[in-house]
Amino acid sequence: MSHPFKAVSLSFKKAPLQIRELIALDEAACRRFLHTLHHELGLTDLLVLSTCNRTEVYYSSDLDYSTAIITALGKLKGLADADSYTPYFDLLTDADTAVQHLFEVAMGLDAQVVGDLQISNQVKQAYQWAADEDAAGPFLHRLLHTVFFTNKRVQQETSFRDGAASTSYAALELVEELTADVANPRVLVVGLGEIGADVCRHFGDSKQFQDVTICNRTRSKAETLAEECGLKVLDFENLVQGMKEADIIVSSIAAATPFFTREMVQHLDVLSYKFFIDLSVPRSIEAEVETVPGVLVYNIDAIQSKASAALERRLAAVPHVRAIIAESIAGLNDWSKEMMVSPTIQKLKNALEQIRQEEMDRFQKKMSPEEARRMDEVTKSLMQKILKQPVIHLKAACKRGEADQLIDVLTDLFDLEHQPTVA
Numbered sequence: 001m002s003h004p005f006k007a008v009s010l011s012f013k014k015a016p017l018q019i020r021e022l023i024a025l026d027e028a029a030c031r032r033f034l035h036t037l038h039h040e041l042g043l044t045d046l047l048v049l050s051t052c053n054r055t056e057v058y059y060s061s062d063l064d065y066s067t068a069i070i071t072a073l074g075k076l077k078g079l080a081d082a083d084s085y086t087p088y089f090d091l092l093t094d095a096d097t098a099v100q101h102l103f104e105v106a107m108g109l110d111a112q113v114v115g116d117l118q119i120s121n122q123v124k125q126a127y128q129w130a131a132d133e134d135a136a137g138p139f140l141h142r143l144l145h146t147v148f149f150t151n152k153r154v155q156q157e158t159s160f161r162d163g164a165a166s167t168s169y170a171a172l173e174l175v176e177e178l179t180a181d182v183a184n185p186r187v188l189v190v191g192l193g194e195i196g197a198d199v200c201r202h203f204g205d206s207k208q209f210q211d212v213t214i215c216n217r218t219r220s221k222a223e224t225l226a227e228e229c230g231l232k233v234l235d236f237e238n239l240v241q242g243m244k245e246a247d248i249i250v251s252s253i254a255a256a257t258p259f260f261t262r263e264m265v266q267h268l269d270v271l272s273y274k275f276f277i278d279l280s281v282p283r284s285i286e287a288e289v290e291t292v293p294g295v296l297v298y299n300i301d302a303i304q305s306k307a308s309a310a311l312e313r314r315l316a317a318v319p320h321v322r323a324i325i326a327e328s329i330a331g332l333n334d335w336s337k338e339m340m341v342s343p344t345i346q347k348l349k350n351a352l353e354q355i356r357q358e359e360m361d362r363f364q365k366k367m368s369p370e371e372a373r374r375m376d377e378v379t380k381s382l383m384q385k386i387l388k389q390p391v392i393h394l395k396a397a398c399k400r401g402e403a404d405q406l407i408d409v410l411t412d413l414f415d416l417e418h419q420p421t422v423a
Helices: 017-023 027-039 066-076 082-088 095-107 118-132 138-157 167-178 194-205 219-229 236-245 262-268 287-291 309-364 369-400 403-414
Strands: 005-011 044-050 054-060 089-092 186-190 211-215 232-234 248-251 274-278 295-298
Touching: 005 017, 005 066, 005 095, 017 054, 017 082, 027 044, 027 054, 027 066, 027 118, 044 118, 044 138, 054 066, 054 095, 054 138, 066 082, 066 089, 082 089, 089 095, 095 118, 095 138, 095 309, 118 138, 118 194, 138 309, 167 194, 167 248, 167 274, 186 194, 186 236, 194 211, 194 219, 194 248, 211 219, 211 236, 219 232, 232 236, 236 262, 262 287, 287 295, 309 369, 309 403, 369 403
Parallel strands: 186 211, 186 248, 211 232, 248 274, 274 295
Antiparallel strands: 005 054, 005 089, 044 054
16 A cells, blocks of 8 residues: 555454543544644544544555554543553554555454444544544545445445344343343333444334343433334433332443442342343443342453354454455555556656647637637547647556656656645
8 A cells, every 4th residue: 555544443352441541532532632632643544433443544655653552542531541551452554454444344244243333423523533633634535434334334235234143232132141030120221322222222123122121321312222222211310219210221322431330329228130241342341349148240351252143144244344345445546556557647648738728828819719719619528638648658657656757757758846735
């Protein structure tokens, strides 16, 4: 890849949950971090992606800014010893590796639950933030639009997106497993973030669960989702009573510190078993909650993909997905190489246009307006035909990696060094 694209990645593959939750960024933090990297470090083609499974920064620079990025991230999160977290990061300083990684992340190949649909929407959101900050350059625009087109092909041409194998669906399957011996289990879902809302939809589609209640600080949001999914709503002020009655509490609360504490849970008077499932990063359920007798806690790392038929179809489709990605990256490579000669093409256009304008100025005074109009059309058409072959040969030379010699020849022939690159 003829572009200095790089990435800094912290994900579930190397970093445990307790590290990921320290580094995780919400939308406001992502936007602040984008601003810092763009204006203070001067980085371009910026993408900041933070989910429950990863926090990543993509950027373009001839220099390696990995250390500076990790330091800035530590400062943003108030971590005094940011350097100590470096071993948890993958530093992708090769453009081909960074581009391949972004494709695999966006397609769901690198997800904790293979093929997770949520990640593609999260990448789109991160791209929107970059565009809002004016931190997305021509390369990132092209790259992300290629990623989105690839995602569409994967959905249309493969079975990789078939079924409901996602983090939220894996949570539903975990609940099914935990309550296999419970008649009409009572489920309480607290917090309606993206994953929490998806969990509710899965419960709504499930015939196994008839007693599912939603509780959210904003009741109107809970009512809308409850109506969509056919579930019940609990007022937030009645949460403790709802917890006492529930067999399973699924939490998707977004907060900097745990919402469910040991002190809160130990007053529930658990008589048998009560299960807490924490889908939040940072965690919304305090680790000490599990010390309460009869209480078991499952966090995001405990939600493993189930060997379902949908997941098996997805895994079988992985080679096809990789083949589509390879085609997309090949096309992106061709475009990237052509970008190397675009300044020369523009200078050549400017040189020919300057010659055309000089000749038009010489003869225009002797022509009628109609003759001048026709002459303008003829000379423009002639210029386009003259340009055609050099442009074709330049682009072909790019693909062969032989453009430098042709650029030198054209530069000498048309004295392009003195031509501006703007139109």
